[in-house]
Amino acid sequence: MNAPQGDGSGSGTQVRHGGSPGRSRGRNRGADRVMVPDADFTSYYGRPIVKAAPWEHDIAYYLFTGGVAAGSSLLAGGADLTDRPGLRRAGRIGSLVALLLSIVALVHDLGKPSRFLNMLRVVKLTSPMSVGTWILSLHGPFAGLASAAELVGMLPTRWQRGPVRLLLRLGRPAGLVGAVTAPPVAAYTAVLLADTATPAWHDAHEELPFVFCGSAAAASGGWAMVTAPVAEAGPARTFAVGGAAVELLMAHRMEASMGLSAETLHTGSAGRWMRASKVLTAAGAAGALLGGRSRVLSVVSGTALMAGSFCTRLGVYEAGMASARDPKYTVVPQRERVERGEQVRHQG
DSSP states (O other): OOOOOOOOOSSSSHHHHHHHHOOOEEEEEEEEEOOOOOEEEEEGGGOOOOEEEEHHHHHHHHHHHHHHHHHHHHHHHHHHHOOOOOHHHHHHHHHHHHHHHHHHHHHHHHHSSSHHHGGGOOOOTTHHHHHHHHHHHHHHHHHHHHHHHHHHTOOOGGGGOOOHHHHHHHHHHHHHHHHHTTTHHHHHHHHHHHTTHHHHHHHEEEETHHHHHHHHHHHHHHHHHHSSSSGHHHHHHHHHHHHHHHHHHHHHHHHSGGGGGGGGTSSHHHHHHHHEEEHHHHHHHHHHHTTTTHHHHHHHHHHHHHHHHHHHHHHHHHHHHHHHHHHHHHHHHHHHHHHHOOOOOOOO
């Protein structure tokens, strides 16, 4: 016989009391005296109320590399329009490397490439997964074509003939399309997480897209600070500092608005990742501001920004998984909404 499952409303949850069971009542100066020990929430047969997302750490890596790919493509498009070939090359190569790593992580999580192709059989505007798949499918080929043109442009001039010359001419228009489609790529993964029933992710639905976009800008700007000529990296430093500021500000606001589930961002492995993220991101942004044209400081600061962004994605991922495992992050907020006369379930 199957164990009964909770529906998120707390009906499938047992409440175990420490100490003596039951309630003790008595009269004390005309008022009821109620003695109820603190409750320990658990679900029937130890099963969680909310089923954790069936994702391994590959998806956390995908969240990071997707952001770097999007931000690098956007930087490369701007560099191309402002005649900064070194920054354009750094952005396009960064976009290509990050896209390839994203594909590897995503396919490894799915199990086989055909599952990704199967998602392209339909378009479902109410599904972040479906919309995100199409956004990535639109962005990837154009960003990849621009990156290929950049690599071909590094070949000896005598080889740049025929189809190769055509590829070089397609580099700019392809790169601009990749830049235009980059912001949705950076943001959709946050929408995908927030659309689940996972408490920590759903409670952060208003701020998480801003956190992820800021993180993507900081990481891609950091990559360009490491790889582009210092004389051309001014826009990358500005992009990185702006992204870091948005990430830190919105992460703070997110923690304040999440309620009880914000605990998961401060405890366990998620807490360690998030603390490291804040330190690395703040230090990297300070270095980008103060370093100016110092090559050594640009490399150190850019590396710190990339590491900070990576820690942010891992921290958010681990916090969500932790909130799904503990029933209290589902039960307690629902009971509080009942007491306030609000809807028990979130409305999407």
